[in-house]
Amino acid sequence: MTLASAQALCAHLVTLPLDLRADHSFFHALQNWCRRFTPLVAGEEMEGVFLDITGCAHLFGGEEAMLLTMHKKLRQLGVMACLALADTPGAAWALARFSGNRTIASPGRMADALARLPVAGLRLDEEVAAKLRRLGLRHIEKLYGLPRSSLAARFGMGLVTRLDQALGAAPEPLDFKAEAQVCQVSMRFAEPVGLVCDVAAALEKLLVRLCAMLARDGQGARKLMLTLIQVDNTRVRMEVGTVAPSRSPRDLALLFRDRLEGLDAGFGIEHIILQAALREPFFTRQEALTGIENKVVSNCDTLINRLANRLGFENVVAFSPAQSHLPERAFLVSSPAHMDSAHVGLQGGTFSHPPPVRRPLRLYRYPLPLGDSCPFEQVSGPERICPEWWHDDPAWRGGLRDYWWVRDEFGRSLWVYVEPENNPGPRWFLHGVGC
Amino acid sequence: MDTVAKLRQELAQIQRRQPGCRLEYEVRVPFGLERIDTHIHGGLLTGCVHELNGRAAWLLAVFVAGRMARCMGGDILWCGGSHHPHQLYPPGLVAAGLPPQRIIHVTARTGADAYWTAEEGLRSGSVKAVVFEAREAMPLRVARRLQLASEAGGVLGLIVSDGAQALCPVATTRWQAEPVQTQHNTSLFLALSLVRNKTGKGGTWLVEWNETSNCLSLVTADQRRSVDAACTPLAG
Numbered sequence: 001m002t003l004a005s006a007q008a009l010c011a012h013l014v015t016l017p018l019d020l021r022a023d024h025s026f027f028h029a030l031q032n033w034c035r036r037f038t039p040l041v042a043g044e045e046m047e048g049v050f051l052d053i054t055g056c057a058h059l060f061g062g063e064e065a066m067l068l069t070m071h072k073k074l075r076q077l078g079v080m081a082c083l084a085l086a087d088t089p090g091a092a093w094a095l096a097r098f099s100g101n102r103t104i105a106s107p108g109r110m111a112d113a114l115a116r117l118p119v120a121g122l123r124l125d126e127e128v129a130a131k132l133r134r135l136g137l138r139h140i141e142k143l144y145g146l147p148r149s150s151l152a153a154r155f156g157m158g159l160v161t162r163l164d165q166a167l168g169a170a171p172e173p174l175d176f177k178a179e180a181q182v183c184q185v186s187m188r189f190a191e192p193v194g195l196v197c198d199v200a201a202a203l204e205k206l207l208v209r210l211c212a213m214l215a216r217d218g219q220g221a222r223k224l225m226l227t228l229i230q231v232d233n234t235r236v237r238m239e240v241g242t243v244a245p246s247r248s249p250r251d252l253a254l255l256f257r258d259r260l261e262g263l264d265a266g267f268g269i270e271h272i273i274l275q276a277a278l279r280e281p282f283f284t285r286q287e288a289l290t291g292i293e294n295k296v297v298s299n300c301d302t303l304i305n306r307l308a309n310r311l312g313f314e315n316v317v318a319f320s321p322a323q324s325h326l327p328e329r330a331f332l333v334s335s336p337a338h339m340d341s342a343h344v345g346l347q348g349g350t351f352s353h354p355p356p357v358r359r360p361l362r363l364y365r366y367p368l369p370l371g372d373s374c375p376f377e378q379v380s381g382p383e384r385i386c387p388e389w390w391h392d393d394p395a396w397r398g399g400l401r402d403y404w405w406v407r408d409e410f411g412r413s414l415w416v417y418v419e420p421e422n423n424p425g426p427r428w429f430l431h432g433v434g435c
Numbered sequence: 436m437d438t439v440a441k442l443r444q445e446l447a448q449i450q451r452r453q454p455g456c457r458l459e460y461e462v463r464v465p466f467g468l469e470r471i472d473t474h475i476h477g478g479l480l481t482g483c484v485h486e487l488n489g490r491a492a493w494l495l496a497v498f499v500a501g502r503m504a505r506c507m508g509g510d511i512l513w514c515g516g517s518h519h520p521h522q523l524y525p526p527g528l529v530a531a532g533l534p535p536q537r538i539i540h541v542t543a544r545t546g547a548d549a550y551w552t553a554e555e556g557l558r559s560g561s562v563k564a565v566v567f568e569a570r571e572a573m574p575l576r577v578a579r580r581l582q583l584a585s586e587a588g589g590v591l592g593l594i595v596s597d598g599a600q601a602l603c604p605v606a607t608t609r610w611q612a613e614p615v616q617t618q619h620n621t622s623l624f625l626a627l628s629l630v631r632n633k634t635g636k637g638g639t640w641l642v643e644w645n646e647t648s649n650c651l652s653l654v655t656a657d658q659r660r661s662v663d664a665a666c667t668p669l670a671g
Contacts, residue, residue: 300510300539303559307541307552315542319525319535331525336539350536351529358646359527361493364520379620405646410490411614413623413646433521435494435614435623435644 030079035179037070042174048096050089050174067102086110089174090166094121094140110167115141122162128155140166183217184275185209192231192268196260199228199269203256206274207249213276220245220282224252228263229271236263241313242305243335245280251302255309304336321351326388327363327403327431328395357383358405360415360432367395367417367429374416374428376406382418398422405434464503464591468653474638475629479608481564484557484582484592486606488599491625494531494644495612496595498651500564501532503591509563512556513540516549518570530649546570550577553592557581560588569594569602578605607633621647624654 007013023046031049034041037060040052053066060066067083074081084095086105091114095103098117105113114121117140119132132155137143143151143163152160164170185206193199203226214220222245228236240255308316318336322329331351358380381404387396399421406414413434418426463478472478479485479499487495500511511533515522525535539562543549549567556565565585573581573594582605585592594603601609609631615624623644629637641654 300561303512303556303561304539306555311541311543311548311552315544317540317542319538319540321526321535327524327526331535333540351526351534358530360524361497361527361531362519362521363524363527365522366520368520407616409616411616411623412490413614432524432527433493434527434646435491435625 031177032179033077037066039179040174040176042176048093050092052174052176053085063104064102067104071102086113088166088168089172090123090162091168093123094166097121111141111144114166115139115144119143122159122166124159124162128159131155132159181217182275183210183213183219183221183279184273185213186271186273188271189269192270194265194268196263196265199263199265199272200253200257200260202272203260203274204249204253206272207252210274210276211247211249211252214247214279214282217279218282219276219279220247221252221276221278222246222280223276223278224256225275225277226256226259227273227275228265228269229273230265230269231267234266239277240305240309241278242301243308243313243316244301245282246301246305247282251305254302255305258306258310324388325385326393326396327359327385329388330359358434360413360434362433364431364433367431370416370428370430372425372427374404374406374418376408376414376416378404378406379413380405385417398427403431462507462589464499464506466499466651467502468640468642468651470653471627471638471640475608475632475635479591480634481591482586482589483607484578484585484594484603484605486594486601486603486609486631487612488596488602488609489611489613490597491612491614491623492595492597494623494625495610495627496566496593497528497531497533499591499593500566501528501534503564504533504537507563509537510561511538512552512562512565513538514543514549514552514556514565514567515540516543516546516568516570519568532649550581554580554584557584557590557592558588560590562590564591564593566593566595569596572600572602573604575604578603581605601631606631615641621645 003015007015027043027046031041031043034049034051038051038053038056040054041049042052043049053063057063057066060069063085067085070083071081082096082101084092084099084103084105086092086095087107087110091105091110094114094117095105098121103113119137119140119142120129121140124132132138137146140163143159148160161170165172187202187206189202193202210221210224221242223239223241226238226240228238230236238256238259240252240259242252242255246252304316313335316336317333320332320334322332324330382402383404384400384402386400387393398419401417401419403415403417406416408414414430415432415434416428416430418428420426462481463476464481465472465478487499489495500513503509504511513523523538523540525538528535528538541552543552549570550573553565553567556562567581581592581594581603594606596602599611603609608629611626611628611630613626613628615626617624623646625642625644626639627642628639631637643652643654643658644650645652
């Protein structure tokens with residue numbers, strides 16, 4: 001049905017564009033939420049959720065009570081759900097869609113439970129279901145008595161397999177998603193604390209425990225989240241990041257120290273939660289025999305972490321060369337985490353020495369317009385640089401450039417360019433400083 | 436550490452402020468130009484803040500940082516800001532002797548952040564030099580803090596600006612590098628003057644930066660006459 005015809009039928013129709021990303025994240029949130037009933041949760045994207053509640057029902061007061069709890073809690077969340085409980089995933093799927101809400105099939109009697117349901121309940125292709133309906137096979141019970149060989153010959157193996165799966169005659173393994181491991185430690189205080197030094201001391205203890213957990217998993221933290229819960233349930237959140245996975249309690253405590261300085265404890269803090277929000281595999285480095293070399297490397301990481309947490313990670317960078325002949329694109333900025341030679345080699349080699357052509361020491365962020373003619377004495381040039389036609393770079397709309405080295409009235413070396421193809425006439429720009 | 440070594444170090448800390456003395460434990464970065472190096476007792480003293488200004492200060496700063504990175508083999512913390520219309524351009528640094536992969540480049544938005552960054556870098560001792568692009572004359576308190584941080588970390592501090600006025604009131608040495616107008620096409624001549632020196636006398640030299648071979652050399656008296664004939668030095 002088109003939108004126009006739908007709106008013709010219902011004048012007050014509310015329409016929203018499909019947001020697949022939001023649907024996806026909702027579905028994952030729902031799956032995670034369902035883990036409160038059972039650790040085994042599976043489900044196809046937007047097709048519903050399968051819960052294997054074997055051995056869990058008694059915790060909620062039996063199967064009926066469990067379904068009722070589920071139904072109530074989901075309705076509180078604003079989710080309209082159809083629930084069903086059966087021996088096999090196939091039967092539960094059919095019952096949830098084509099039977100009343102909260103149907104529970106009696107154990108071992110799937111054939112009876114499914115008998116009066118339409119054949120579409122067997123998770124069939126639309127084509128096969130239509131074919132069955134045309135032949136008058138409307139309900140699942142009609143399929144029970146038919147010879148299996150002719151069913152398979154006429155409708156394909158899919159129908160027979162689905163029927164067997166629903167009745168429990170064929171296995172149907174589900175893909176249970178492992179629960180995301182949360183790496184988190186917490187501490188509760190008997191009396192609320194208000195002093196920053198007390199919080200810092202507690203934090204150090206938590207960091208030691210967290211780092212032990214990380215060490216057990218062979219991981220290091222890239223991002224830590226600290227939640228301080230005050231007596232009146234006010235939550236203060238702090239986040240620190242590192243440029244490389246770290247599990248050194250001392251270094252991580254140092255990062256929090258800057259944040260904790262201006263802490264307002266309110267009526268007192270009674271609960272601290274520390275979570276490693278982002279973790280990465282931690283590769284231990286081979287220690288040098290003297291231990292000196294190793295110390296230098298880790299020290300530099302400590303400094304970079306401190307700077308980056310205060311100034312922002314995008315403001316603390318290292319340079320590596322890039323494959324481009326345009327002056328502005330000739331280098332890349334990256335996180336200075338792994339500055340060892342192996343890493344630089346991976347990113348496309350080092351800067352060539354000596355450079356093939358002379359380049360300035362400092363480059364203007366935006367070329368400075370000089371006018372129609374060059375006001376300086378030309379020393380060497382031109383070096384012609386063409387724009388990269390495969391990139392539409394607004395800065396290079398003026399066409400190709402001829403770069404010259406010039407001397408200004410003070411004797412400084414400057415890097416200027418002219419756009420000879422520019423319409424209506426050539427324009428000169430100052431682009432770099434050579435001394 | 437035994438007591439004698441401890442006392443020696445303490446003595447060295449005190450003696451550092453005495454003019455003209457050569458210490459046993461100090462580390463100096465030589466320019467690689469003999470006459471200048473002997474004049475300043477072997478090179479720029481690490482664990483101190485030095486100031487470089489003048490129109491050719493960028494070249495001098497990159498050259499000194501490059502010598503530091505290559506002689507001592509460590510990283511350089513380059514603390515830039517958004518107050519200049521231009522910024523450090525890595526591909527051009529190789530020629531001036533500074534390997535760009537050795538640089539940790541920091542962009543500080545405010546002056547306070549910039550001072551903090553420079554101080555942390557100097558104090559940490561994990562980088563070999565901190566280059567600070569100064570935006571204005573720093574208050575005496577800040578300058579003292581930087582000097583103390585650099586003493587604590589043993590790191591070379593370089594305050595760089597392309598203006599003519601002094602920005603760091605406690606700098607151990609202050610250098611002024613001004614380009615000299617000449618007819619030479621392949622070389623850039625710099626009038627390098629040591630305008631402040633806490634541990635000795637000042638001085639003025641003419642150095643040549645060869646733009647094709649990328650090396651710095653001192654201009655001798657003979658060469659100087661030929662340069663003088665063709666140039667008109669501009670006072671800073």
